[in-house]
Amino acid sequence: MLGFTIFILVITLPLVLLVTQGRIDLRPRAEFGDANLSFSPVSLGVAVGEEKLISIVIDTGDKLLSGIDVSLIYDADVIEVVDITATDYFDTPLLVETNIATNTEPYSAVKLVLVRKTGTSQLESGELALASIKIRGKQSGSSPLVMRPGEIVAYNPDGDDSLLSALGDLETLIDVDNGSPTGNEPVISFRTKLAYASSERNLPDVTTVLTVIDSLQDNPTQKQFEIVLQADKDQIYRPLRLTKELVGVAPGNSKTILVKGPKHLRKKVAEQIALKPGGNPDFDWTAVSKQLPPGDLPDPDLDYRQDGVINARDIYLLKARIGSRKAGDTAIADLNYDGAVLANDLDILFRTISTQYDDE
Amino acid sequence: MMNRKYIIVGGLALVVNLGLVIYLYLGNNTKTTNKLEKVKILEQENVAEKTLIPKKQLAMFSLETERTTVSKGSLIEIRVILDTPKPLLGADAVILYDPAELKLEKLQAGNMFPDYPRTLNQEDKGRIVITGVNINEEELVSNRFALIQFRAIGSSGAVVSFVDGEKGSTAIRGSDGENILTHTKEIKILIQ
Numbered sequence: 001m002l003g004f005t006i007f008i009l010v011i012t013l014p015l016v017l018l019v020t021q022g023r024i025d026l027r028p029r030a031e032f033g034d035a036n037l038s039f040s041p042v043s044l045g046v047a048v049g050e051e052k053l054i055s056i057v058i059d060t061g062d063k064l065l066s067g068i069d070v071s072l073i074y075d076a077d078v079i080e081v082v083d084i085t086a087t088d089y090f091d092t093p094l095l096v097e098t099n100i101a102t103n104t105e106p107y108s109a110v111k112l113v114l115v116r117k118t119g120t121s122q123l124e125s126g127e128l129a130l131a132s133i134k135i136r137g138k139q140s141g142s143s144p145l146v147m148r149p150g151e152i153v154a155y156n157p158d159g160d161d162s163l164l165s166a167l168g169d170l171e172t173l174i175d176v177d178n179g180s181p182t183g184n185e186p187v188i189s190f191r192t193k194l195a196y197a198s199s200e201r202n203l204p205d206v207t208t209v210l211t212v213i214d215s216l217q218d219n220p221t222q223k224q225f226e227i228v229l230q231a232d233k234d235q236i237y238r239p240l241r242l243t244k245e246l247v248g249v250a251p252g253n254s255k256t257i258l259v260k261g262p263k264h265l266r267k268k269v270a271e272q273i274a275l276k277p278g279g280n281p282d283f284d285w286t287a288v289s290k291q292l293p294p295g296d297l298p299d300p301d302l303d304y305r306q307d308g309v310i311n312a313r314d315i316y317l318l319k320a321r322i323g324s325r326k327a328g329d330t331a332i333a334d335l336n337y338d339g340a341v342l343a344n345d346l347d348i349l350f351r352t353i354s355t356q357y358d359d360e
Numbered sequence: 361m362m363n364r365k366y367i368i369v370g371g372l373a374l375v376v377n378l379g380l381v382i383y384l385y386l387g388n389n390t391k392t393t394n395k396l397e398k399v400k401i402l403e404q405e406n407v408a409e410k411t412l413i414p415k416k417q418l419a420m421f422s423l424e425t426e427r428t429t430v431s432k433g434s435l436i437e438i439r440v441i442l443d444t445p446k447p448l449l450g451a452d453a454v455i456l457y458d459p460a461e462l463k464l465e466k467l468q469a470g471n472m473f474p475d476y477p478r479t480l481n482q483e484d485k486g487r488i489v490i491t492g493v494n495i496n497e498e499e500l501v502s503n504r505f506a507l508i509q510f511r512a513i514g515s516s517g518a519v520v521s522f523v524d525g526e527k528g529s530t531a532i533r534g535s536d537g538e539n540i541l542t543h544t545k546e547i548k549i550l551i552q
Contacts, residue, residue, distance in 0.1 A: 097525060104398065148401070311532075312448075312530050313537060315493055315532070
């Protein structure tokens with residue numbers, strides 16, 4: 001009897017495992033066809049602070065594509081997804097969401113839901129670009145970029161829209177390097193000011209991001225540099241290290257320079273200027289029109305990231321801290337650096353908001 | 361004797377079936393090239409709201425007009441409506457239009473919020489940004505967020521729509537600062 005029981009248990013074991021494990025689908029869905037997804041270029045190398053584009057491409061064979069839902073996962077310590085642009089094929093991009101959290105540090109995700117709502121006669125088949133993703137290198141290393149396709153919907157002449165199965169190279173690797181100095185890069189020094197900063201207190205050191213856009217190239221490239229600034233008694237900020245070597249920036253004309261402060265919108269401080277190899281003149285960006293406008297607050301719910309716009313969320317972040325002198329609160333919402341979050345900070349925010357919305 | 365036979369057969373079956381299970385398990389894993397298989401995306405409320413699955417509506421921005429077909433040169437008045445079931449601290453309407461087809465003639469704050477620190481037209485970007493603020497979180501008695509007046513200057517027409525997503529329109533709840541904007545509704549203007 002014992003032997004018979006063992007026999008029955010053993011015979012049923014694989015079935016129980018298969019059903020409860022959930023990893024293996026016993027009933028693969030009979031789907032309408034296949035769609036090949038890929039990245040273009042197939043792999044990408046980018047320097048720290050540099051931005052490059054990578055596209056998602058789909059090949060639906062003879063099936064007419066009407067929509068797709070796809071997520072991408074990447075290592076947020078190594079790269080940053082700056083922007084995603086759906087191609088014109090999709091007249092109804094339902095969702096393009098970046099910086100979505102995952103259950104595993106340091107990975108983040110982006111999600112795309114793209115739909116073409118035009119008549120069937122305007123749907124297309126074959127190879128189509130879905131979207132281009134602008135990626136910026138954050139620190140040296142390698143980041144996987146992995147597609148997680150959801151539903152890929154195609155027109156089915158026999159009935160309702162049908163699903164395509166995702167195939168193809170769903171993963172690529174983004175290599176980020178520090179860029180190596182060539183000895184030919186421009187070296188700059190500059191002065192800048194934070195708009196509305198208090199004149200009655202010593203201003204703290206601040207970390208800014210300097211962006212250099214090279215518009216001469218066919219595909220304008222950007223390089224970003226994190227620079228710590230120190231204020232003098234006249235509230236004029238200069239780099240803590242007096243000069244900055246712009247590694248990865250080719251000398252030449254048509255350079256646009258922008259500066260973003262820790263609670264400030266990004267401001268264009270120089271446009272279509274020439275940068276020489278080696279030393280350049282000390283740039284003076286202290287004019288009122290070039291001072292950094294405060295209001296884009298670092299958001300604790302977004303890992304203290306700034307979202308590049310001033311909106312009602314910034315008003316909430318500031319209002320919730322009014323009256324506070326705690327370092328954690330002043331680091332977020334003390335816009336004039338007087339050591340406290342007060343009603344006048346809200347007034348400063350309203351002054352910026354009246355004329356500006358997002359980063360230049 | 362019978363018991364012994366069952367034990368031998370059972371033992372053999374155990375070996376065969378465990379082998380089968382291991383084969384299926386590994387076979388399934390080797391098909392996956394995805395190194396991040398165990399990484400799960402944490403769905404955000406605003407992500408779920410905009411997927412293909414309809415979700416409960418919280419706040420909604422919409423555009424209303426009396427006429428969607430107009431003649432070239434005529435004025436079009438569009439009301440920006442914000443319907444919300446919850447008290448709001450503030451809201452941003454980020455609206456796109458085609459400046460080659462529509463010229464902004466008037467941009468006026470509504471009576472929904474006590475303060476409107478921003479009524480901004482950026483013609484070069486074809487973008488309007490309006491921000492309403494209710495700093496004392498008073499009860500909102502109207503849904504008229506703003507009024508826009510365009511002149512039809514093109515010859516085909518244009519869509520006037522809201523920008524949503526991270527750098528888009530918002531409806532910020534006063535209690536916790538959450539953006540509860542779940543839906544937006546655009547309009548199409550036909551110029552004849």
